[in-house]
Amino acid sequence: MTYWNPQYKTLDHWRGIAALWVMLFHGFGTTFDKSLHPLVEIIKSIAAPGWLGVHIFFVISGYCITASVYKLILKGGSSWAFLQTRILRLMPTYWIAFLLTLSLNIISSPFNKVNLADAIPSSWEIWFGNLFLIQPYLNVPFYVVVYWSLVVEIGFYLIVATLLIIRNKISQNLSLFLGLFLAFMAIFMPHDSKLGWIRYWSEFVCGSLVFTALFAKHKNHTYHQNLSITLIMILGATGAWIHLIHDQNQLWFSSIFAIIIYLLYGFDNIINSINLINWLKYFGLISYSLYLLHVPFQGRVVNLGTRFIPVDSIMILVLQVLGWAVAITISIIFFKLVEKPLNNWRYQQRIAKL
Structure with missing residues (x-):
């Protein structure tokens, strides 16, 4: 198999856009049904569809995980090695962010007129569900609202690992067929938090098909390239x-985004070299930390400020900016002190096994 480097540099820029868009959305979470100052309304209209940022993440995940599996296959790696790598990437950082959020809720409870008991998970099921991201299967609430998408992401990993086993033990064609079959069946899945990882599999596959289209283009396999785009x-x-x-x-949104990143791939180096948008790349780098922490920290600032600032005041915009600044600052610190060292440790563990 001729090696192709699947690195797509500007996906970091898109991660940054997605993370910031989600942050904007949650910043206005309690005011979407209220009339704000006309200038603030403009920002709110940009923030309103920000929940779509999660679906950008799903497509990017599809591309990156498929690229990871491609590299793993070249090295003769197993599905267990894949799962181990992904879980170590996701969970340790998540656990520390969860404990940090828990600490923040405990410390701030006297100032929010909340009983200390209400700031702490009230049963072992809630503790267990949130520690291991199995909340829907225990019928317990998410401690932070954004955790739902992490449950979906873990589901993606399990599907990919299963397909990888089928590929290694039976047939690559069967594995590809089952992955696509599930993607089309998933479109018709009902809304059920227990089945979210299947329901959103179609969006993951859109990103995966971008990878297969670009790989086919590299191999000059026009038929497979066109087939991948047609399937999207x-x-x-x-x-x-x-x-x-x-x-x-x-x-529909995820497929459009998938087509966009497919078309922009040829300009990847050019876009990546534009210094004016390098800040987006940095936000992409810290996007996981920002995603985990923006709700508790930004939310504290906004909720406190709205006690004293009328909802229709222009000062709401200042309050929003302050909330963004706090969330971003905390996320940068968390990335440098927690996420980055954990990633370095994970990389060293992987090197040691070679």
Whole structure:
């Protein structure tokens, strides 16, 4: 197999956009049904669809995980090695962020007129569910609202690991067929938090198909390249149809984003060299830390400020900016002290096994 470097540098920029968009959305979370100052309304209109940032992450995850599996196959790695790498990437950072959020809630409870007991998970099921990201299966609430997408992400890893076993033990074609079959079946899945990792699999596959299209292009396999793009469009069209009927499907958006990053791949080095947007790349680098921590820290600032600032005041914009600044600052510190050292440790562990 001729090696192809699947690195896509500007996906970090897109991660930054997604993380910031989600942060904007949550900043206005309690005011979407209220009339704000006209200038603030402009910012709120940009923030309103910010929940779509999560779906950008799903597509990027599809591309990056497929690229990771491609490299793993070249090295003769196992599905267990894949799972080990992904879980070590996700969970230790998450656990520390969870404990930090718990500490913040305990410390701030007297100032928020909240009983200390309400700031702490009230049962072992809630503790267990949130520590191991299995909340839907224990019917317990997410300690922080954004944790739901991490449950979905772990589900993606389990599907990929299963498909990798099938590929290694039986047939690569069967593995690919089952992955695509599940993607089309997932479009029609009902809304159920227990099945979210299957429901959103179609969006993950859109990112995976971007990888296969670019790989086929590298190999001059025009048929497979066109097939991959056609499948993205079919998934998107089917998702749009479901969305029009039920208004509950974002696959149309994910497929459009997948086509965009496919088309922009040829300009990857050019875009990556634009210094004016390097800040987006940095936000992409810290996007996991920002995603984990923006709600508790930004939320504290906004909730405290709205006690004293009228909702229709222009000062709400200043309050929002302050919330963003606090969330970003905490996330940068967390990235430098926690996430980055853990990533370095994970890399050293992997090197030691070679």
